[in-house]
Amino acid sequence: xxxxxxxxxxxxxxxxxxxxxxxxxxxxxxxxxxxxxxxxxxxxxxxxxxxxxxxxxxxxxxxxxxxxxxxxxxxxxxxxxxxxxxxxxxxxxxxxxxxxxxxxxxxxxxxxxxxxxxxxxxxxxxxxxxxxxxxxxxxxxxxxxxxxxxxxxxxxxxxxxxxxxxxxxxxxxxxxxxxxxxxxxxxxxxxxxxxxxxxxxxxxxxxxxxxxxxxxxxxxxxxxxxxxxxxxxxxxxxxxxxxxxxxxxxxxxxxxxxxxxxxxxxxxxxxxxxxxxxxxxxxxxxxxxxxxxxxxxxxxxxxxxxxxxxxxxxxxxxxxxxxxxxxxxxxxxxxxxxxxxxxxxxxxxxxxxxxxxxxxxxxxxxxxxxxxxxxxxxxxxxxxxxxxxxxxxxxxxxxxxxxxxxxxxxxxxxxxxxxxxxxxxxxxxxxxxxxxxxxxxxxxxxxxxxxxxxxxxxxxxxxxxxxxxxxxxxxxxxxxxxxxxx
Amino acid sequence: xxxxxxxxxxxxxxxxxxxxxxxxxxxxxxxxxxxxxxxxxxxxxxxxxxxxxxxxxxxxxxxxxxxxxxxxxxxxxxxxxxxxxxxxxxxxxxxxxxxxxxxxxxxxxxxxxxxxxxxxxxxxxxxxxxxxxxxxxxxxxxxxxxxxxxxxxxxxxxxxxxxxxxxxxxxxxxxxxxxxxxxxxxxxxxxxxxxxxxxxxxxxxxxxxxxxxxxxxxxxxxxxxxxxxxxxxxxxxxxxxxxxxxxxxxxxxxxxxxxxxxxxxxxxxxxxxxxxxxxxxxxxxxxxxxxxxxxxxxxxxxxxxxxxxxxxxxxxxxxxxxxxxxxxxxxxxxxxxxxxxxxxxxxxxxxxxxxxxxxxxxxxxxxxxxxxxxxxxxxxxxxxxxxxxxxxxxxxxxxxxxxxxxxxxxxxxxxxxxxxxxxxxxxxxxxxxxxxxxxxxxxxxxxxxxxxxxxxxxxxxxxxxxxxxxxxxxxxxxxxxxxxxx
Numbered sequence: 001x002x003x004x005x006x007x008x009x010x011x012x013x014x015x016x017x018x019x020x021x022x023x024x025x026x027x028x029x030x031x032x033x034x035x036x037x038x039x040x041x042x043x044x045x046x047x048x049x050x051x052x053x054x055x056x057x058x059x060x061x062x063x064x065x066x067x068x069x070x071x072x073x074x075x076x077x078x079x080x081x082x083x084x085x086x087x088x089x090x091x092x093x094x095x096x097x098x099x100x101x102x103x104x105x106x107x108x109x110x111x112x113x114x115x116x117x118x119x120x121x122x123x124x125x126x127x128x129x130x131x132x133x134x135x136x137x138x139x140x141x142x143x144x145x146x147x148x149x150x151x152x153x154x155x156x157x158x159x160x161x162x163x164x165x166x167x168x169x170x171x172x173x174x175x176x177x178x179x180x181x182x183x184x185x186x187x188x189x190x191x192x193x194x195x196x197x198x199x200x201x202x203x204x205x206x207x208x209x210x211x212x213x214x215x216x217x218x219x220x221x222x223x224x225x226x227x228x229x230x231x232x233x234x235x236x237x238x239x240x241x242x243x244x245x246x247x248x249x250x251x252x253x254x255x256x257x258x259x260x261x262x263x264x265x266x267x268x269x270x271x272x273x274x275x276x277x278x279x280x281x282x283x284x285x286x287x288x289x290x291x292x293x294x295x296x297x298x299x300x301x302x303x304x305x306x307x308x309x310x311x312x313x314x315x316x317x318x319x320x321x322x323x324x325x326x327x328x329x330x331x332x333x334x335x336x337x338x339x340x341x342x343x344x345x346x347x348x349x350x351x352x353x354x355x356x357x358x359x360x361x362x363x364x365x366x367x368x369x370x371x372x373x374x375x376x377x378x379x380x381x382x383x384x385x386x387x388x389x390x391x392x393x394x395x396x397x398x399x400x401x402x403x404x405x406x407x408x409x410x411x412x413x414x415x416x417x418x419x420x421x422x423x424x425x426x427x428x429x430x431x432x433x434x435x436x437x438x439x440x441x442x443x444x445x446x447x448x449x450x451x452x453x454x455x456x457x458x459x460x461x462x463x464x465x466x467x468x469x470x471x472x473x474x475x476x477x478x479x480x481x482x483x484x485x486x
Numbered sequence: 487x488x489x490x491x492x493x494x495x496x497x498x499x500x501x502x503x504x505x506x507x508x509x510x511x512x513x514x515x516x517x518x519x520x521x522x523x524x525x526x527x528x529x530x531x532x533x534x535x536x537x538x539x540x541x542x543x544x545x546x547x548x549x550x551x552x553x554x555x556x557x558x559x560x561x562x563x564x565x566x567x568x569x570x571x572x573x574x575x576x577x578x579x580x581x582x583x584x585x586x587x588x589x590x591x592x593x594x595x596x597x598x599x600x601x602x603x604x605x606x607x608x609x610x611x612x613x614x615x616x617x618x619x620x621x622x623x624x625x626x627x628x629x630x631x632x633x634x635x636x637x638x639x640x641x642x643x644x645x646x647x648x649x650x651x652x653x654x655x656x657x658x659x660x661x662x663x664x665x666x667x668x669x670x671x672x673x674x675x676x677x678x679x680x681x682x683x684x685x686x687x688x689x690x691x692x693x694x695x696x697x698x699x700x701x702x703x704x705x706x707x708x709x710x711x712x713x714x715x716x717x718x719x720x721x722x723x724x725x726x727x728x729x730x731x732x733x734x735x736x737x738x739x740x741x742x743x744x745x746x747x748x749x750x751x752x753x754x755x756x757x758x759x760x761x762x763x764x765x766x767x768x769x770x771x772x773x774x775x776x777x778x779x780x781x782x783x784x785x786x787x788x789x790x791x792x793x794x795x796x797x798x799x800x801x802x803x804x805x806x807x808x809x810x811x812x813x814x815x816x817x818x819x820x821x822x823x824x825x826x827x828x829x830x831x832x833x834x835x836x837x838x839x840x841x842x843x844x845x846x847x848x849x850x851x852x853x854x855x856x857x858x859x860x861x862x863x864x865x866x867x868x869x870x871x872x873x874x875x876x877x878x879x880x881x882x883x884x885x886x887x888x889x890x891x892x893x894x895x896x897x898x899x900x901x902x903x904x905x906x907x908x909x910x911x912x913x914x915x916x917x918x919x920x921x922x923x924x925x926x927x928x929x930x931x932x933x934x935x936x937x938x939x940x941x942x943x944x945x946x947x948x949x950x951x952x953x954x955x956x957x958x959x960x961x962x963x964x965x966x967x968x969x970x971x972x
Contacts, residue, residue: 322875388813392817395821
């Protein structure tokens with residue numbers, strides 16, 4: 001991956017057209033912005049299942065309403081592309097599961113799917129089930145009648161429409177290989193491995209990020225690397241696990257960064273952020289916002305392991321988001337609102353900062369100065385507000401930050417002063433050579449932050465005064481030294 | 487009931503204290519406002535079950551956190567009181583149902599409750615079940631294990647924690663009599679018969695407002711009347727049924743009025759409202775807002791019967807509420823948000839009008855000039871906004887319009903200009919003698935409304951110009967003729 005800013009977008013929500021139109025728009029208007037490429041959110045058949053594309057019926061087919069693989073290939077000629085590989089599950093409407101429904105255990109696809117019995121051949125006691133780590137407050141099984149009077153408890157980690165795949169079975173492995181091969185043939189350069197932490201189930205364990213999961217991710221990464229594809233592993237977990245995972249894979253997300261930045265701005269205190277930057281993984285992708293909510297497990301304590309923030313600080317942070325968003329994030333988060341992950345706060349990042357443009361630019365400046373390849377979600381790029389209309393229509397909590405925008409609306413949003421200032425920051429991050437060098441956190445008081453990059457004679461420095469809520473960026477220029485002030 | 491303005495309030499949400507403090511506050515500050523008395527929302531044991539007091543554990547006991555019957559009796563010395571009688575169901579935590587859980591069909595309370603088998607002794611086919619009219623998109627039964635390995639499908643019209651009562655059985659009848667007697671002994675002058683439309687179940691019917699339901703309500707009303715208690719029947723239904731029900735009971739709600747007023751203001755068109763006032767029941771209680779949402783079935787078509795508004799007008803109305811409330815009502819309404827009734831829009835009335843004070847005062851003026859005894863919900867009286875914080879915490883859609891307010895907050899809200907103007911209107915409605923006389927809708931163009939009351943030489947007239955969004959009230963005074971302009 002290039003060390004430049006990437007866009008994260010749904011093709012059908014950013015412009016509401018197909019791949020070709022999306023391509024033309026980016027080419028015409030945003031080529032200088034997203035030199036790092038694009039993380040395309042799921043575009044497989046179909047994009048409108050139970051989980052906005054994350055429950056494909058056919059992972060190797062482009063949703064025909066968007067276009068085809070030829071369009072993806074053309075887009076990849078101009079932008080480096082990252083795509084999601086969903087290893088954990090597949091839609092219950094998939095051809096494969098429909099075949100199981102018809103033929104039961106005689107289906108050729110029966111072993112593609114995971115049942116409770118396969119994991120617990122001797123039966124599962126309540127205490128065994130309770131050990132399983134859950135993103136949702138219910139059981140991970142759905143009883144489904146298949147074939148001639150057969151009935152199985154299928155593993156359904158997320159929703160009952162998403163049937164978990166037995167990734168350790170040869171059928172599961174072949175399924176994943178087929179997707180990788182399709183990606184490789186069609187110009188996909190990196191993969192985001194979705195919900196990988198849940199892929200491996202084993203009795204007596206939490207079934208989440210157990211040693212066997214690391215092995216699985218490692219093997220998967222080798223397979224991908226052999227095809228010239230990078231792997232970004234998506235896992236929300238305690239920060240120590242994230243550091244451990246980072247040591248074993250190509251890239252992880254720095255999911256601690258978004259809540260820590262919110263904490264820094266809300267409390268006008270930079271100490272916890274600076275502490276994190278001393279130990280955070282360097283082989284990371286940074287985000288402030290994604291199509292999911294703002295992660296809380298990533299900075300909270302887990303059992304006896306302290307988190308990056310104390311319980312009180314976490315509470316204060318979550319309450320400050322709710323307050324800044326006029327409580328709309330409270331409605332969209334937690335139990336209710338069809339939330340797949342109750343440990344996330346659903347809110348646009350701009351609203352999480354109370355639509356304060358200076359705070360928002362400070363947050364983005366911190367992101368761009370932190371180690372890692374910066375990704376910017378289309379909603380955040382356009383400083384979108386919470387989409388109460390969509391939330392009200394779908395009742396899906398995460399839709400509060402997944403707006404459908406016509407290209408006309410996008411063009412209008414590009415004209416706002418906060419987006420213009422953010423664009424300046426993005427272009428600076430893309431072009432200044434210092435970001436290829438060494439990173440340092442300069443010593444400052446709690447209410448100041450100074451982040452610096454050095455590459456030979458080139459340097460750049462971000463100075464933030466949290467009390468005064470302002471920041472400046474100083475940097476070397478080939479001819480003169482200059483100053484960018486917001 | 488007196489023909490004066492009544493307050494509707496939860497004791498625990500209006501002031502957040504007990505009955506005695508509630509009493510003292512009303513006595514000190516609002517005695518001139520609510521000369522008609524108070525409809526006390528459920529104050530039984532307990533007020534915080536699955537449905538904000540509408541699922542009592544013991545209907546004949548005051549929740550001890552609020553006080554006791556002695557406090558209610560004292561309050562009734564100063565204000566006429568209306569209380570809810572919940573005939574359809576009782577909490578699954580009630581002593582009675584707990585006894586059934588313990589002893590199964592041997593419990594002395596077994597026949598107090600309705601099971602599927604009692605209604606469908608020969609079994610219920612899917613086509614029979616589909617005939618049942620539902621306020622929610624699911625089945626009206628909950629399978630519960632009781633006694634020694636017994637299992638029954640109990641009727642649960644609303645939530646699975648609210649077990650329906652067999653009102654036709656002697657046990658059910660005795661249960662209701664006991665409540666009536668308690669009310670009568672403690673100064674309750676009127677009863678609001680909650681969800682009465684669902685009380686009678688019969689195979690091959692919709693189990694909603696069937697002829698047997700009318701009989702039941704009639705018999706219940708006679709029983710109450712014999713104890714000196716008026717009955718207000720709460721039913722949301724097609725306007726023609728409402729007119730039919732009105733002819734058989736003491737009082738009904740004019741539930742068509744709130745959506746028609748919103749339509750009138752949104753479309754600047756008074757024709758439909760004036761048409762309704764030609765045929766609307768006169769023995770009614772008027773409301774704009776209640777603890778429930780804004781009813782839509784009351785003005786919509788039903789099967790082949792046209793409604794008071796066309797489908798397009800209903801859509802426009804609902805969309806205008808969502809737009810005025812910045813889509814917060816969309817989030818709180820429909821399927822999702824634990825809504826008990828998907829045919830209602832959950833929104834404060836003030837927000838349904840976009841917090842436009844003039845529009846709000848026009849709406850109240852129309853209410854007060856329409857036939858019927860006007861009730862004002864505490865949220866509407868205080869021009870409360872949608873409570874996104876409470877909604878976000880509880881995820882109960884109707885909580886958007888059920889704020890918890892300290893007395894200090896109430897006092898502050900009383901100082902706002904819109905509440906001061908509303909108070910003027912309320913006092914005018916309470917004191918002008920014309921409202922005891924004859925009502926007429928004067929002929930005007932579509933964008934004007936003129937409502938008039940005459941009693942001997944006393945008269946009052948409301949003139950509204952919908953295009954200019956203004957209104958005036960002219961009225962006779964004992965000495966001089968005067969003008970009240972907003």
